[in-house]
Every structure is written in C-alpha cells, then in structure tokens.
Amino acid sequence: MDLLTTVLTTLVDKGLRREQPTREEALAVLASADDDLLDVVAAAGRVRRQWFGRRVKLNYLVNLKSGLCPEDCSYCSQRLGSKADILKYTWLKPEEAAAAASAGVAGGAKRVCLVASGRGPTDRDVERVSRTIAAIKEGNEDVEVCACLGLLTGGQAERLKEAGADAYNHNLNTSEGTYGSITTTHTYADRVDTVQRAQAAGMSACSGLIAGMGESDEDLVDVVFGLRALDPDSVPVNFLIPFEGTPLAEQWNLTPQRCLRILAMVRFVCPDVEVRLAGGREVHLRALQPLALHLANSIFLGDYLTSEGQAGQADLDMIADAGFEVEGAGTTTLPAHRTDAAPGVCGAHDGGCGGCADTACAGGHTAGAARAQEAPAVPGARTDLVAVRRRGAGTDLPPNA
Numbered sequence: 001m002d003l004l005t006t007v008l009t010t011l012v013d014k015g016l017r018r019e020q021p022t023r024e025e026a027l028a029v030l031a032s033a034d035d036d037l038l039d040v041v042a043a044a045g046r047v048r049r050q051w052f053g054r055r056v057k058l059n060y061l062v063n064l065k066s067g068l069c070p071e072d073c074s075y076c077s078q079r080l081g082s083k084a085d086i087l088k089y090t091w092l093k094p095e096e097a098a099a100a101a102s103a104g105v106a107g108g109a110k111r112v113c114l115v116a117s118g119r120g121p122t123d124r125d126v127e128r129v130s131r132t133i134a135a136i137k138e139g140n141e142d143v144e145v146c147a148c149l150g151l152l153t154g155g156q157a158e159r160l161k162e163a164g165a166d167a168y169n170h171n172l173n174t175s176e177g178t179y180g181s182i183t184t185t186h187t188y189a190d191r192v193d194t195v196q197r198a199q200a201a202g203m204s205a206c207s208g209l210i211a212g213m214g215e216s217d218e219d220l221v222d223v224v225f226g227l228r229a230l231d232p233d234s235v236p237v238n239f240l241i242p243f244e245g246t247p248l249a250e251q252w253n254l255t256p257q258r259c260l261r262i263l264a265m266v267r268f269v270c271p272d273v274e275v276r277l278a279g280g281r282e283v284h285l286r287a288l289q290p291l292a293l294h295l296a297n298s299i300f301l302g303d304y305l306t307s308e309g310q311a312g313q314a315d316l317d318m319i320a321d322a323g324f325e326v327e328g329a330g331t332t333t334l335p336a337h338r339t340d341a342a343p344g345v346c347g348a349h350d351g352g353c354g355g356c357a358d359t360a361c362a363g364g365h366t367a368g369a370a371r372a373q374e375a376p377a378v379p380g381a382r383t384d385l386v387a388v389r390r391r392g393a394g395t396d397l398p399p400n401a
C-alpha cells in the first residue's frame with residue numbers, strides 16, 4: 001500500500017469516528033498528485049455520505065446592503081477604494097428583502113443568508129434586520145435565516161437571536177498568521193470573538209474560509225484547524241473571485257483539482273459539519289463542479305453577493321445528474337449527535353451565515369496580502385468567467401433562483 005493510500009485509509013477511519021486528523025495528514029491531502037485525485041475524492045466522499053448521505057442543502061444569498069464598505073479586505077469587491085463595477089445600494093426594505101428571499105425559497109433553498117457590507121451593524125441596523133427576519137418568516141415559516149452583518153458588539157447577537165435569526169455567519173477567511181496581509185482594519189481575533197458571541201447567544205455558527213489568496217498549504221491547514229477549534233455548524237469554502245478593481249485581481253492561483261483537494265481536506269478535518277461549497281464554485285471548479293458534491297453537502301443557489309452564479313435550474317440539474325438530492329425543509333441538516341449534544345462538545349452547537357460568499361463580506365481580517373500579491377498568477381486566468389451581478393436584490397430584474 002503506498003503512502004497516500006495509507007493516509008487516506010486513516011483519514012476515512014478518523015472521519016467516521018469524528019476524530020481530528022494530524023496536520024501532516026491534512027497536508028498530505030493538499031500535496032497529493034492530480035493522478036490521485038479520484039482516490040482523494042472517493043475517500044472524503046465516504047465521510048461525507050456517513051454524516052450527510054446524498055443530501056445537498058441549498059442556501060440563498062440576499063445582499064441587504066451592497067458596496068461602500070469602510071473596511072479594506074483585499075479580496076472584497078465592496079472594500080474601501082474598490083474600483084470593481086458592482087451594484088452599490090443601501091439597506092433593502094424588509095419587504096424587498098422578503099421578496100428576494102421568497103424567490104430563493106421557491107427555488108428550493110432551505111436557508112436564506114442576509115448579508116450586509118460594513119464593519120458591523122449599529123443597533124439601528126440590528127432593529128432593521130430584525131424587521132426583515134420577521135417579514136421573511138411571515139411568508140416562509142420553515143426557512144432558516146442566517147445573518148451576516150460583520151463584527152457584533154454588546155448584546156447584538158442576543159437581539160438577533162430573539163428576532164428569529166437561526167444562525168450567524170462570520171468567516172475566519174484565512175489563517176491568523178496571514179490575516180494582517182489581507183485586511184488591516186480588523187483582526188483575526190475580532191472575527192473569532194464575533195463567532196463566539198453568536199454561539200453564546202444560541203445561534204448556529206457559520207464560519208469558513210477563502211482559498212486562492214496566495215496562501216500556503218500550511219496556512220490553509222491552520223485556518224481549517226482554527227475553524228475546527230471554534231466548532232461552527234457550517235463551514236463555507238470560498239474560492240477567491242479575483243475581481244478587477246481589487247488588490248487581489250491578479251490572483252488566479254487555483255485549478256479545479258486544487259479546489260477539490262481543499263474541499264476534501266476540509267471534509268476530513270470537519271467531518272460531521274455542513275461543508276458549504278460557496279463563492280467561486282463556477283469560476284474555479286468549472287466542469288468538475290459535480291465532483292465537489294461528493295465532498296460538500298451544501299451549496300448556494302443562484303447568484304452571489306456581487307457576482308453572478310450559474311442559473312438556479314443548472315444547480316438543480318447538476319445535483320440530480322450527479323445522483324444527489326436536494327435536502328427538504330423537514331430534514332435536519334446536521335447529524336443527531338451535533339443537534340443533541342451540549343454546546344461546547346465538539347460538534348454540538350445548537351443554533352450558523354455564510355455571507356461573503358463571493359468572497360465579498362467577510363467582515364474583518366489581518367497579515368497576508370503582501371505575500372498574496374507577490375504570488376505568481378496561474379497562466380490562463382479566466383477573467384471572462386467573472387460576471388458582476390446585475391439582477392435580483394437592489395435591481396428591478398428578477399433574481400436568479
């Protein structure tokens with residue numbers, strides 16, 4: 001048995017037992033060759049099926065407030081000084097957001113992610129989002145609502161929980177060591193603090209990463225291990241969309257095969273957690289998207305915050321053609337041991353936003369941009385695949401769901 005086969009056997013065994021892999025095992029997945037890709041996918045797919053069967057959860061993004069952010073997250077098209085030609089608008093009215101959410105739910109989404117650009121909400125913003133949550137739930141009683149509003153302070157998490165927010169998203173995005181080069185206006189510790197505030201308030205925590213910003217394999221393992229330690233219920237995996245007009249516009253560092261290895265590594269490290277294939281799916285995985293369903297158990301339906309995804313119907317067709325099924329509203333996403341166990345036990349939070357899914361709002365990071373900007377771009381960058389969103393929320397055109 002060769003070394004990789006031995007490692008994959010160990011990773012499957014650990015994944016089925018919810019045991020944490022070693023850093024070396026996680027790094028071996030990222031370092032594996034393209035020739036071994038299907039073996040890696042098959043192994044991580046066994047872990048995915050153990051905890052989530054063939055179900056795929058659909059999530060739908062509503063960008064409540066787009067652009068004009070004072071923060072400087074390098075990957076973000078909404079950042080301070082961004083020249084990206086994205087939609088810019090201030091808060092949607094509750095009924096406008098509810099109408100956008102209803103389109104996603106009608107398309108099969110089980111969760112609606114309410115995202116707003118900015119460092120964090122004011123108390124007045126929390127009130128506004130509370131009214132929006134009420135408007136959404138009035139028309140769609142069973143829908144899960146996740147808020148993604150940036151850094152939380154004071155009793156804001158508690159007020160959002162009370163207003164009916166089921167989950168809160170705040171991504172770690174990159175490792176603590178590289179954070180300062182990606183963002184200077186807030187820190188990795190700020191982000192951890194907000195995830196913990198959401199958990200303490202009883203909301204399901206959603207926190208993930210962005211790959212492709214020039215980070216090393218070690219950085220990726222660091223951030224995923226950091227996420228496991230935080231124990232969110234859902235982990236969105238974003239692949240950088242290098243928007244023209246942002247500092248990372250030249251960062252075409254990913255191949256479809258690399259994306260699959262990253263997803264496999266996340267699955268092995270967070271075996272029983274909702275791993276969500278998020279922004280950059282179409283841009284970077286391209287024809288290999290269906291293989292990613294063997295690793296992730298959750299995707300966004302339709303468009304992202306500031307960029308366009310493939311047609312919602314194409315998402316549904318892909319799921320069916322690959323032999324998977326859309327998770328119904330009556331099905332609990334997480335395995336019973338996570339929903340039944342006490343908070344604090346690995347995998348046991350009751351209560352999770354994925355926003356920032358086109359690597360737009362991530363709400364607060366620090367050190368790595370300098371290195372990222374030095375990394376060589378992959379030849380053959382597909383800038384033709386990045387389409388700025390021009391429909392749905394904040395426009396007069398119907399959404400893509």
Ligand code: SF4
Pocket residue numbers: 069070071072073076077078079080116117118119150356359360361362363364
């Ligand atoms: S990721 Fe969020 S906080 Fe950072 S610049 Fe974008 S909208 Fe602002």
